[in-house]
Amino acid sequence: MTETNKRKLHSELEGLIVHGETPVGWDENTPPNETLDQYGNLSASNRGVVPVADPRSPSRRVYDDPGVEALREHLRQHNGIRGLEICEPTEIKRAARIFHRDGFVVVADLLNAEQLARWREGCARALRDILSISGQGNRKYIGETGRLPHRYGYGTSSASRQMLHDLAWASMVDLPTTTPILIEIFGSSDYRLWGSGGDLCLPGAIEYQHLHSDGKDAQHLSESRIKRAEALGVELKTDSEGNLDVPTLKLIMEMAAPSVTINFVMSDLTWENGPIRQLPGTHTVQQPPPTSADEPEWMRLSTLVGAPAGAGVFRDVRTWHGATPNLSREVRALPNVEYAAPSRSSEGFKKTMPHEIWETLTPHAQKVCEFVKAEPGVWPPGAGVMHPLASKRAEASKASDRVL
Numbered sequence: 001m002t003e004t005n006k007r008k009l010h011s012e013l014e015g016l017i018v019h020g021e022t023p024v025g026w027d028e029n030t031p032p033n034e035t036l037d038q039y040g041n042l043s044a045s046n047r048g049v050v051p052v053a054d055p056r057s058p059s060r061r062v063y064d065d066p067g068v069e070a071l072r073e074h075l076r077q078h079n080g081i082r083g084l085e086i087c088e089p090t091e092i093k094r095a096a097r098i099f100h101r102d103g104f105v106v107v108a109d110l111l112n113a114e115q116l117a118r119w120r121e122g123c124a125r126a127l128r129d130i131l132s133i134s135g136q137g138n139r140k141y142i143g144e145t146g147r148l149p150h151r152y153g154y155g156t157s158s159a160s161r162q163m164l165h166d167l168a169w170a171s172m173v174d175l176p177t178t179t180p181i182l183i184e185i186f187g188s189s190d191y192r193l194w195g196s197g198g199d200l201c202l203p204g205a206i207e208y209q210h211l212h213s214d215g216k217d218a219q220h221l222s223e224s225r226i227k228r229a230e231a232l233g234v235e236l237k238t239d240s241e242g243n244l245d246v247p248t249l250k251l252i253m254e255m256a257a258p259s260v261t262i263n264f265v266m267s268d269l270t271w272e273n274g275p276i277r278q279l280p281g282t283h284t285v286q287q288p289p290p291t292s293a294d295e296p297e298w299m300r301l302s303t304l305v306g307a308p309a310g311a312g313v314f315r316d317v318r319t320w321h322g323a324t325p326n327l328s329r330e331v332r333a334l335p336n337v338e339y340a341a342p343s344r345s346s347e348g349f350k351k352t353m354p355h356e357i358w359e360t361l362t363p364h365a366q367k368v369c370e371f372v373k374a375e376p377g378v379w380p381p382g383a384g385v386m387h388p389l390a391s392k393r394a395e396a397s398k399a400s401d402r403v404l
């Protein structure tokens with residue numbers, strides 16, 4: 001990159017925001033579908049070599065490229081779930097009913113003005129850290145290992161794998177608007193925090209991310225899962241041999257979600273700025289979702305257009321979902337908080353929340369965070385280091401117990 005371009009990039013990052021117009025993004029020197037391995041080696045995957053590639057993406061990452069214009073026009077006309085229901089935070093039972101039916105629900109006004117401003121600032125700050133690392137050759141930015149260009153995860157870019165060392169994220173674990181809905185969804189207040197991160201795309205993320213689930217449900221039939229389903233209104237019916245019958249088993253699996261993630265909306269989701277797509281009713285589908293090459297157009301258009309800034313989408317993480325093209329001039333950030341069901345043991349949880357942060361939380365949040373809280377005086381390895389490359393994150397988390 002030339003000195004002039006470096007200076008330009010520096011000034012772009014100085015004023016970086018995650019809502020409203022920004023000069024960031026649209027790097028025409030980053031080819032479509034290019035991905036990086038853990039060390040930053042590039043692979044052009046637009047011939048379908050890498051499974052995450054979108055074979056239908058425009059051929060150039062340029063705002064007014066004819067292929068981009070054609071896709072923009074198509075999205076302007078067709079993007080978004082028709083009749084998307086958006087609940088108010090006071091509609092607790094309605095929100096839970098839609099969540100259990102569809103595998104997700106959008107709720108407006110989860111964040112007040114101060115909380116929204118705090119998280120926007122945090123999202124811009126963490127993104128600035130990521131983008132300030134030079135890209136290869138003449139590219140403006142370095143991509144994230146295994147992700148399509150101009151797409152990053154806050155959690156996956158953090159060397160601790162979570163953002164719980166940052167108050168902008170940690171302070172959102174227990175909100176007066178979200179906690180009653182979580183309790184209604186889980187059928188109990190004994191859920192636990194798993195992590196906090198979320199994803200974002202820069203303007204010019206022209207490819208669709210492949211449809212996927214965030215976690216596989218082993219569908220174990222534990223005593224606690226049956227109890228939780230019962231608390232949610234599932235009637236336990238048995239077959240002629242006294243075992244729970246198949247419709248009951250299916251209902252238990254549908255209603256008792258293993259994990260719930262809330263993604264919060266930093267800027268209104270529009271047809272143009274990369275609204276997340278969610279496929280209703282796929283939370284207990286056993287088949288894998290279609291590949292990018294096979295995905296039908298109606299699935300690509302099944303997006304949450306109309307979700308306003310300050311809203312959030314409660315997601316059963318099993319539900320098929322994916323990111324969509326951001327053809328606007330605005331960053332689309334969806335920071336999140338991730339919760340595990342009450343029946344989970346502490347196994348697999350990582351202690352990524354510093355004790356000093358935990359001390360600032362509400363009593364309920366302190367209980368919810370007990371499995372992720374580090375001991376006093378122990379800084380979570382890697383916390384505070386943001387890097388898109390997996391190898392650099394591994395180095396940072398190994399480097400020392402205290403990195404700040």
Ligand SMILES: [Fe+2]
Binds near residue numbers: 212213214
């Ligand atoms: Fe995902």
